[in-house]
Amino acid sequence: MSVLTQEGFEELARAGEHVDESLRLEFIDGKIGEKAVPGGDHGRIIEWLTRLCIQANTEWWLYPDQGLRVETYRKGNARPDGCLAPSGTFVGQGEWASADGVLMVVEVTSGDSDTGHRDRVEKPRAYAETGIPVYLLVDRTTCEVKVHSQPDGERYEMVATVPFGKTVTLPEPVGMELDTEPLKNWVR
Secondary structure, eight states, rough: OOOOOOOHHHHHHHHHHHOTTTEEEEEEEEEEEEEEEHOOOOOHHHHHHHHHHHHHHHTTEETTTEEEEESSGGGGEOSSEEEEEETTTTTTOOSSEEEOOOEEEEEEOOSTTHHHHHHIHHHHHHHHHOOOOOEEEETTTTTTTEEEEOSSSEEEEEEEEEETTTEEEEETOEEEEEEOOOGGOOOO
């Protein structure tokens, strides 16, 4: 049995771009995962969040689908639905960029079978190991928003969960209130 390295994964992911446009690959916890290309409601949620983040700070941008090197010693590759970072953070970096400077990552659950475990278990751990300050999960299955914060190098020490329709605080360095009422419109 051979072990897949990060470099091997990146080569496989590049080759896969030419095979099936409906899937994107991630490499977390030593396993390759498939991520379905998002639909219209999913995209609308990212659009809505982008507008709110820019209103909070005009120097920020919510980069959709930016590949990040994650996990301890950067042995994984994840493609969050959104990466909130200062404008220009990823200039000069390739498809799989350093997470340095990322303020928050965003995942919006999709209908694929792996999304629950990946978005609720594997990715919070990987993002916390990487030191990303805030992980926002918009869970369309449970109609909840989960805000993970205070990474300790292994996990997020704080997790706030609110149902769609409530307001939740995105802690520093994001530091903004998020009224989740509009999310009720984009659940199918």
